[in-house]
Amino acid sequence: MPSASLVCEGFRGQAATTATGLGLPGLPTALVPGHVDVQSADELRHNVAAVTVDEVIRNLTETISSVGDAVVEPAPADIVFEGNLDEVNRFFYENDWSDGLPIVPPTPERVAEFLRWSELPGETELGVLLPDQRRATVWNVAVNGVMAGCRPEYMPILVALVEAMADPRYGVEHSGNTPGAETLIILNGPIIKELGFNYEQGALRDGIQANTTIGRFWRLYLRNIAGFLHHRTDKGTFGNTWRVVLAENEDALRRIGWTTIAEDQGVPGGNAVTISRYTGGGVIVSVFGNGPDQMLPYLADSIVRKVGWELMFTVGMGVGSQRPLLLLSPILAETLAKPGLDKAALKQRLFELCRIPASQFERYIGDWTNLVPGRPTLSGLVKAGLIPPVFAESEDPERLVPIVCRAEDLMIAVSGDPLRTNAYAFAHNGILGFPTTKPIRLPTEWPRLLRKARGR
Amino acid sequence: MSTERDRATEGVLWPRGRKTVDVRPLAKRLGTLDGITIGELWDDLFRGDEIFPILEEELTRRFPGVRFVRYDTFGSTHGRDEQRVLAELPARLKELNVDAVISGMAC
Numbered sequence: 001m002p003s004a005s006l007v008c009e010g011f012r013g014q015a016a017t018t019a020t021g022l023g024l025p026g027l028p029t030a031l032v033p034g035h036v037d038v039q040s041a042d043e044l045r046h047n048v049a050a051v052t053v054d055e056v057i058r059n060l061t062e063t064i065s066s067v068g069d070a071v072v073e074p075a076p077a078d079i080v081f082e083g084n085l086d087e088v089n090r091f092f093y094e095n096d097w098s099d100g101l102p103i104v105p106p107t108p109e110r111v112a113e114f115l116r117w118s119e120l121p122g123e124t125e126l127g128v129l130l131p132d133q134r135r136a137t138v139w140n141v142a143v144n145g146v147m148a149g150c151r152p153e154y155m156p157i158l159v160a161l162v163e164a165m166a167d168p169r170y171g172v173e174h175s176g177n178t179p180g181a182e183t184l185i186i187l188n189g190p191i192i193k194e195l196g197f198n199y200e201q202g203a204l205r206d207g208i209q210a211n212t213t214i215g216r217f218w219r220l221y222l223r224n225i226a227g228f229l230h231h232r233t234d235k236g237t238f239g240n241t242w243r244v245v246l247a248e249n250e251d252a253l254r255r256i257g258w259t260t261i262a263e264d265q266g267v268p269g270g271n272a273v274t275i276s277r278y279t280g281g282g283v284i285v286s287v288f289g290n291g292p293d294q295m296l297p298y299l300a301d302s303i304v305r306k307v308g309w310e311l312m313f314t315v316g317m318g319v320g321s322q323r324p325l326l327l328l329s330p331i332l333a334e335t336l337a338k339p340g341l342d343k344a345a346l347k348q349r350l351f352e353l354c355r356i357p358a359s360q361f362e363r364y365i366g367d368w369t370n371l372v373p374g375r376p377t378l379s380g381l382v383k384a385g386l387i388p389p390v391f392a393e394s395e396d397p398e399r400l401v402p403i404v405c406r407a408e409d410l411m412i413a414v415s416g417d418p419l420r421t422n423a424y425a426f427a428h429n430g431i432l433g434f435p436t437t438k439p440i441r442l443p444t445e446w447p448r449l450l451r452k453a454r455g456r
Numbered sequence: 457m458s459t460e461r462d463r464a465t466e467g468v469l470w471p472r473g474r475k476t477v478d479v480r481p482l483a484k485r486l487g488t489l490d491g492i493t494i495g496e497l498w499d500d501l502f503r504g505d506e507i508f509p510i511l512e513e514e515l516t517r518r519f520p521g522v523r524f525v526r527y528d529t530f531g532s533t534h535g536r537d538e539q540r541v542l543a544e545l546p547a548r549l550k551e552l553n554v555d556a557v558i559s560g561m562a563c
Contacts (some may be wrong), residue, residue: 001549002483006507006560015562022493023477036503036563044503045510052507053514060556061486073474079467088468097471105468134473143471224471309548317500318536362526373500431536 004059009018009346014176017232021132030055037370046114048170055283076139077108078121080344083383092147096229099220103147106294108370114142117155119443126159127166130173130228136162144224149251152251154210158217158433160440161185164275165221167436174277175433176228181277181429182238183218186323186413187247188262189271191440194450197247201417204424215244247413252330256337261413264343265437270337272440276323277433279310281426286420292336292349299326299423301352306427307403309371311364313430315387316372321431326350327424329416352408355400358391369390411435472487483486486556495554499528499534502561509556525552533559 007015007029019027033047047306074080081091088105089233092098104110107394115122115138122139129136138159145158165172175183191201206212219242228234248260262272284302303324312320321328335345358378366375376384378401382392391401404410416422475504480553486492494515502526512524530548549557 001554002556004556005562006504006558008502008561010563023475023480024482025479028481028482029559032507032561032563036507036561041506043507048507048510049514053511053518056515057489057518059485060489060492060558063485064482071473074470076470078470080470082465082467084465085462090467092468092471105466106471107466107468111469129473136473140473143469145472148476165522166479192558196489216480220471233517259495275553295517315530317534321536338458370503371501373505434475 002060004028004056006030006032006056008032008035010035014235015229016234017227017229018131021130021227021233022309023130023133028055028059030059034190035442045354050312051326066374070305070356071324075135078312079095079108083299083453087155097224098147099223101215101216104149106143106146110146111139111142114145114150114152114155115139117152117449118142118159119441119442120159124135126162129226130168131176131233134225134227136166137219137223139358140225144220145217147222149209149213150217151195151209151213153212153450153452154445156440156442157187157195159192159307160271160273160438161214161218161275162221162225164273164438165218167187167438169434171432172222172438174225174429175222176234176236177429177432178237179279179429181279181433182243183238183275183433184243184426185245185279186220186261186262186274187214187245187272187449188250188274189440190248191249191271191442194420197245199247199415203246203415203417204244208244211244213439215242218242231413232409241335246327246415248413249418249420252333252414252418256334256437258333258337258343258412258414261411262437264411265435267439270439271442272437274435274437276325276435277350277431278325278426281306281325281424282391284423284425287332287423290335290339291339292346295332295336296349296353299425302423303350303354303425304356304403306363306425308427309369310362310427310430311403312369312371313428315361315378315381315391316365318408318431318434319386321337321434322404322429323409323411323430323435324404325411325413325426325428326425327413327415329420329422331413331419332423344408346412347407347410351402354402354403354410357398358401359397361391362397379452382416474497485512488557490513491521491526492519492555493523493553495525495530495549495552496527496560497530497557499561500532501534502563506560507560509559525554544547 124138126136131454197210365372381387
């Protein structure tokens with residue numbers, strides 16, 4: 001069916017690349033000059049009437065000449081280049097296959113070693129990733145794992161990560177959105193200790209091979225299989241560097257009887273990865289107090305301060321999909337748990353404290369961003385049955401309303417320096433990177449393979 | 457200082473995956489918009505609620521016989537229900553006798 005896609009000036013390149021990925025190169029777009037958010041109503045009308053309308057008419061009525069033929073691409077086992085370390089790195093960088101850091105050359109021998117750590121055949125399809133519509137396979141997981149500097153024994157984690165990436169609930173196709181949110185990988189299970197992940201001081205810092213290289217793998221895979229590239233499909237206005245894997249401190253969790261993130265996500269008892277995209281975050285330093293009553297107001301205030309426009313994911317696009325994450329150091333978690341507070345009770349206390357005036361909430365989604373169409377009031381949304389009654393317990397514009405729809409929408413993890421009283425709050429990107437958890441499948445021979453690997 | 461291993465030549469594999477879609481021809485364009493029904497698709501973002509009425513007004517002025525099916529008929533193409541909305545779209549467009557589509561907003 002003929003179509004015209006309305007595209008602001010800065011997004012034509014992304015539109016063209018995405019259309020090519022979808023198998024529709026040359027799909028016409030109609031220019032909307034500049035960016036609509038900074039134009040007065042008169043300017044917008046002028047631009048649409050003077051420019052966009054003509055382009056819409058051309059898009060729908062004028063014959064489009066065919067744009068190129070399909071490119072013949074290599075088969076998985078093809079050797080695409082031969083050279084020394086420098087030459088391979090230059091070749092990969094020039095072809096947009098690396099991130100600018102040196103890669104480990106993915107030779108057939110190195111890839112074969114990775115494949116030994118998965119019982120799935122290399123050609124097994126794990127999903128198809130937008131926008132480039134490429135097959136995610138066990139084989140290309142291994143290739144990118146080698147490149148990232150992973151060790152072969154990380155392979156079961158890499159496969160689980162790609163299964164999560166390909167899950168429609170996660171929404172990988174949104175990974176190039178303008179806020180430039182970045183995925184955080186949270187790891188649970190005995191594999192944390194077996195593979196030497198850092199889950200204590202500096203848990204979010206690069207420098208530990210397992211945490212660091214798997215974080216790098218994530219973005220290499222987004223680049224090479226999903227197809228997210230600077231100036232093309234990636235429109236992150238600023239973006240972020242990839243995050244290292246966050247491993248939870250399960251010793252601390254067990255001591256206080258709290259569940260892990262994977263268990264909270266409905267994947268109990270074992271190794272699992274959880275992925276979720278966060279728009280940003282910040283450290284909460286020196287939480288003072290000897291229990292929840294003293295500590296929670298500061299923690300709640302810090303969570304609230306990290307969340308602004310993201311409230312559109314609480315009541316607008318993807319209602320109820322915002323999942324802010326509070327990361328507690330073990331000493332903070334243990335102090336909060338001392339009077340018998342479990343995770344569910346803690347979330348409920350935070351839900352009651354993480355509140356802002358309704359008028360402020362409405363400014364974030366309305367006047368200041370225009371991100372929820374029609375600039376509705378919270379009361380109006382409640383009356384329409386679109387959000388829970390807690391957002392309209394009175395008509396007072398200064399009434400306090402929550403930042404998420406339900407207490408369980410707040411996520412809590414435990415890691416970092418065991419004996420420092422700091423926490424970290426992450427703001428979440430809603431349906432554009434929804435928390436998704438997958439179990440990690442280990443090969444039957446895992447203990448034997450691991451013993452052998454440790455001797456390498 | 458480079459080592460002998462750094463200087464050794466190695467053959468390397470392709471890091472990408474096979475594309476699952478072939479290049480497809482674009483739909484035949486219409487000669488005119490007169491008598492045509494245009495479906496509007498909106499992602500509920502970036503002033504589409506202001507832009508579509510302007511387009512309707514301008515296109516109707518130039519092609520008096522053009523008709524529109526408003527964006528709210530289809531649901532948002534970007535939100536919690538986007539996968540369902542997009543999956544249902546071909547049938548909905550057919551059911552509503554839509555001949556062409558204007559989709560926005562990419563901003």
